[in-house]
Amino acid sequence: MKLAGCNTMTLGIFSWVTLEPREGEFNFSWLDRIMDDLARSGIFVILATPTAGKPAWLAQKYPEVLRVTADRRKRLHGLRHNHCYTAPAYRKCVGIINRKLAERYRSHPALLMWHISNEYGGECHCRLCQEAFRTWLRRKYDNNLDNLNRAWWTAFWSHTYTEWEQIESPSPIGESLLHGLTIDWKRFVTDQTIDFLRTELAPLREITPDVPVTTNFMGTYPGLNYWKFVEQLDVISWDSYPCWHSNGDTTGCGHPSDGEGRDWKVAADTAFSHGIMRSLKGGKPFMLMESTPSVSNWHPVHKLKRPGMHRLSSLLAVAHGSDTVQYFQWRKSRGSSEKLHGAVVDHTGSEHTRIFREVARVGSDLRKLDDLVGTTVPAETAIIYDWENRWAIDDAMGPVYKRNKKYEQTCKNHHYPLWTLGIPTDVISMDCDFSSYRLIVAPMLYMIREGVAERLGSFVEQGGVLVCTYWSGIVDQNDLCFLGGFPGPLRKLLGIWAEEIDALYPQERNGLIMEANNDLGITGEYELRDFCEILHAESAHVLARYKGDFYKGEPALTANNYGGGKAYYLAARVEERFLKDFYASLVDGLSLRRALAADLPEGVTAQLRSDGHRSYIFLLNFTQSPQVVDLGGRKYVEMLSGSKLGGRIDLEPFDVKVLS
């Protein structure tokens, strides 16, 4: 570990049966030995609660802990992440093992923080969960079924509930199209998972109040609204497994990307998730809890990271606000499903491997970056990526049916040009405070929860620039359509009425033609696909118009002056070239701070961290070729080599430089 430059180990995840081989019988001797060894060697431990993988004895004795799937089948014992979050028996056993761990290691010198469970996710539809869901609903709707029926629009298809007991969670063999139900169920799953997390935390907070806690998230994982977890956690951490070198084939990568899969696209999409993780705690650094030193075992193709890529990927996380680089896994397990997953130490059992050397290099780089710990990414720009909005968009049966409407990808597409320009960008929910930003981009803001339109209005009034797109302001928080014209409560702010939306077949295209002398200074034509909304410019002025179809000449891009700011509306899904020109123009107009005011070759990006006084610029080359960047007249210290740099500098393939 010392050779690898690893000073922190995460320990004990999934170790429940080894800690408690039979109910009430505990064996900590093996963990004592590892903790003691690590402490003696000056290595810290992030100690996990073992609850993400349960012992067979527990499932055997308390069958209620087994999950029931949406089609109402009770699962057998097996795999992991497979317990019911509601089951009192599970909560009782979790409370006991977590208490034992806290009591045993409360004063251990190696204990640095708690790692709660592992990658919370999934849902359970058992009888206990149904009851908990109904209780949750009663609370939400003031114990008044009329309130619920109204919010869910249940008179449609004669779905009106006349007793609470009639309500069941969504199911493929039951109800799945009542959008009020499906979205409330997802909200409940988040809340119930957090309630379970609180059970996990109770003994730890009581016995070790000064030891911080985290749980490892999964980027844009759609199943849980991570914003709701924030107040329970001291530090945000996440597991990042980008599909490097995938050349466009990212199917099954867990990180949807319709970019060409070139590494800088993968990097930008990964940076989007880093942005969420940093924004969750208002800019506070996060931890990269898991990354693979080489390959995963669940990507479609396990392509080796090319030399240098591991370092580049690790420092990409640091550039975006991570204060750690950690691995799954230290050493390969000899058997079972992860025996071929990348690890710092391979089955060969020595440090004489390429992977080990790559890891050791990152370790030695991180040692030189201590000054960055605690610094943040000074973002004046934010993109709204909102879980509930995503759920509602995914449910909606329009403007396409059973096709991905690409909400996440659209947010990433708008993020990409900002990332290539080196504009520090947060990724926030629609409930966040907008006041520290100057530019807010809210792609496909389909759902507008109460108060959001007003807050966006005051943001623009006070001088902010807002960018909205097609398919915004369609439903309220109950997934009920706004009456009186879309984009609903944003209509006045955007100065438009969106009367209809046209969906295009995958091979169809339209065009957007810029108006002469528009205030963006952009000229020419751009290609449109997927969605074209037909607008009336009310108080907004028109910057571009449709090229073809029966709505040829109608507005496709508008801007509305509102108070001291401006609100743009992009009515159609447009090619990347436009987004690049558009955001370059906005960035210029607002004089937004860039990490480095230089022209960067395609595939090279600059990113910024700062403590408010001192700035650290990361130059990252995601191409397989050498590149040149002109730093201009300014002189910098390159922190990884200690050399002084200025003027034209060379970047090796997959190179990183950190300039102070």
Ligand code: GLA
């Ligand atoms: C997840 C889990 C780990 C491991 C890795 C493999 O992130 O948390 O336990 O299974 O995936 O990539």
